[in-house]
Amino acid sequence: MSRIAYVNGQYVPHLDAAVHIEDRGYQFADGVYEVIPVVNNKLIGEEGHLDRLWRSMEELKMAEPMKRKPLEMVMREVLRQNGVENGLIYLQVTRGVAPRDHPFPRDAVSSLVMTAKKTSPEKAEAKAAKGVSIITVPDIRWARRDIKSVSLLPNVLAKQEAVEKGAYEAFQVDEEGFITEGSSTNAWIITQDGTLVTRPTGNDILAGITRADLLKLLEQKNYKVELRPFTVEELQNAREVFLTSSSSYVLPIVEVDGKPVGNGHPGSISNDLRGIFKDFMNN
Template structure:
């Protein structure tokens, strides 16, 4: 049985309880982060901590902790649960003021903070990295502030199920004829030596893995264009891939039934995955 963290306490998972009046439960009034663990160490922890603060600030939500304490909690959960490879999920909600109300509760309402681990042995050696993944396109019907990492994940979950029903691995969301992002990842195409991905704005999540991968790509002398692209452009690209904290860099080999490039993982995605894993392990905490 896992040990989890709830509001300052380490508890067996079956003893961790949250109020039915918690606004995360009633209003999806909360934010979250997922930090990967490789070799027992945290990947990109600082980036996740910074984005967590950004999400809390955007929602005028109180941070119940500080970065050093959060790091200590992450490390303690890794140790207590014997995680070598896996993930740590962190969620902060606006708390449980005592009754349901659309208005925010008073600022002194204690927020709820929850962390738990997920054991994923061998996650860096995913077979899909060698075969590539297939995606379909779906309309992007989410709210307009996708840059805030909130727990409002119903439509991305629906997108995952649409992909599953279509017999593929994931979905890319499309708005005004251009790709925004995947259901839980950032989307990219490659044409020649140029990597194309949507620019950071309110339309996409500002991915922590995205930032690292683009930095490594620039250091490798690859050209980067941050702009929208269409599904048709993606289908005609040499390569496509996604990035996320849990999949790192993952090739996309088919979009809406059309093979991308040679229909197999290409060299750019493979090299970026290799670089990302190598460099991230060097600075893991």
């Protein structure tokens, strides 16, 4: 079955999907987006993702492309037409099409596109069982990382550096030597005494939905958690390290900058947390 995309009110073959050359998302990265995981036909963290999408639009003074309930209906139709039971759905909203000029166009009509794709649970489990490696890089992004903007070039450069060094992800480091987050993930460490540490939300990181859901689960399970910045040195000396994201859920990290984390294998706590999160998704 060929893939189907949604573009401004129409369902079209994925290969034919297009927006106008003067769409401000294309010319100015004047847009926002969300990626929502789908597990057994269930959109995981749907409410949180859509809340964040609306917040991003409000922060950029961008008009909503449609009301929330109709948008939810379109999302499900995109999934149905693509036959996606396990995978990801991508939503992007831009300020729309207008003659190229920096100021916001008057009476702009926002553009909305959606795509969906299948993913392999088996491949994800194989990756988690082995664990992944990361590198650290300077954080060169803008000051409003809390907005899920399509302006991702610094993230792309960080991820590309990771790929070129044979790593899965790049954790970014601020000017004071603290980890902010990954290029497309939230960063966590587990200290030697078993405390889970992740940076608190603010303008300097994206408030991850998987991160937020995991924090709720940790509170229910009585894990010890500290919301604070942590240094590169703490990262390198941690008992365990893992990341969270919509596509990877909870993913153990076994190597940082070429040096093993612990014994170089996924840690017991990280594995337990992945199991807890999988149970959450399947219930």
